[in-house]
Amino acid sequence: MADMNAPGLNLLFLRDEELRQGIELLFFAYRDFTAEPDAILEKFGFGRAHHRVIYFVGRDPGMTVGELLAILRITKQSLSRVLSQLVDQGFVVQKTGPRDRRQRLLYLTEKGADLERQLSAEQRARIARAYRAAGAQAVEGFRKVMLGIIGQEEDRHRFDQRAGQGQAAAQPGKADGEAAEPPRGKAQPA
C-alpha cells in the first residue's frame, strides 16, 4: 500500500499479488466451507461425495442420474458407488421416470432430507453471516466474480433467475429470457 505509487513494475506486482490472493481466497473459503459437513458425514460413514449427491438431489428433487453426473463431473462408476450406498441405507430413492422409463429420478427420503438439512445448516449460516457482514452490494460483487470464475455458460444459467432478489441478483444485464424455473428444468447433458 505504501509504495503503490512506484512506477510500472509495482503495478504489475500488485496485480500479481491480487491474483494470488484471489486464488488463496478460494482455497481458504472452500476449506472452511467444507470442514463442518465433513465432520458430520464421518459419523454416518459418509464422505464428501455423499454430501454432494444429497445436496443436489435435495436441491432438485426428481433429477435424473445423467443430470447429476453432469453437475458432479465424475464417472457413473464413481457416482454409482456412493449413490447405491445412499439408496441402500434409505437416504435416497429412485423412481422410474414417467416420460422416459429408462431414467431413474432421484429423490431424498425423509431421512435423506433430515441429513441434508443437518449438513447444510452450518453452510447456510456461514454464508448468511458473510453476506450480512459484507452487505448487499458486496454480495452482488461476490456473485459477479464467482460467475466469472465458473467456466460454462450452462452452469452459470442455474444462477440466472432463481436468484435471491433479496440482495444478490441485481440488474447487470443478466436478463436471461426464461422465467424463474422451479426445480427440474435443468441443463441436459445434451
Added chain:
Amino acid sequence: MADMNAPGLNLLFLRDEELRQGIELLFFAYRDFTAEPDAILEKFGFGRAHHRVIYFVGRDPGMTVGELLAILRITKQSLSRVLSQLVDQGFVVQKTGPRDRRQRLLYLTEKGADLERQLSAEQRARIARAYRAAGAQAVEGFRKVMLGIIGQEEDRHRFDQRAGQGQAAAQPGKADGEAAEPPRGKAQPA
C-alpha cells in the same frame, strides 16, 4: 430448508434460495478452478497434492516443512509422499536451516518455478478474467464476502495488506492458501 416453500414465507424462501446459490457458487467455482491445473499435472505424473506443495513453496521460499504442514493441514506422512517425489525429481530442494539445523527449508528449483508458473498461469488468467469482467467494485465485494466465509481470524490476516510483500510472512503456525483442493478428513483423490 426444503420445506420453506410454505406460502407467506416468500421472503424467507428467497433468502434460502440466495443462500443455496452461495453454496453452489462455491462448488462450481472451485470445481472449475481446479480443473485445468489438474490436466497439466497429469502430464508430469503429478496430482493436486504436488500442486499445493509447489504453489506454497513458490509463494514462500525458505518455508519449513512444519509451516507447510500447517498450511496444508495434512499429516507429515501424506506430505512426505509428494514432497519426496518433488525433491527426487528436482522440482524442490531442501536446505538445512541456518538458525535451527533440524529444519529443512524448502525452495523451488528453476524447474520447479517453471512448473509453478505453468500451473498457476491458467488460474491467474481465470481470476483476472473474472475480475476484469466484474469490475473493481465487485472485486471488493468478492473479497469482503470471501473473507467473511473464512473462519479463522489468523487466516484472514494474510489478506490484510500484504500487497507490498510478495512472500508470505513466514510466521510459524500459519501460512498461505493455495491453488488446488483443500484436504479433508479422510481420503481425497485427485
Added chain:
DNA sequence: CATAAATGTCAACATGGCTGACATGAACGC
C-alpha cells in the same frame, strides 16, 4: 426390428488422505 440411449455393474488401478510405530539428529532445560 435395429440401434441408440440411460443406467447399472464388475474389476482393476491410482491418488492422496489417514493412523500407528519407530528412527535420527539437533536444540534446550536443568
Added chain:
DNA sequence: GCGTTCATGTCAGCCATGTTGACATTTATG
C-alpha cells in the same frame, strides 16, 4: 553433559473416491 523435546523422515497398511474398460439391461426411437 544428559535427558527430554522437537523437527523431520520412514515403513506399513487402511480407506475414500477418482479413473478406465468391458459388458448387461431396459426402454426409446427411427
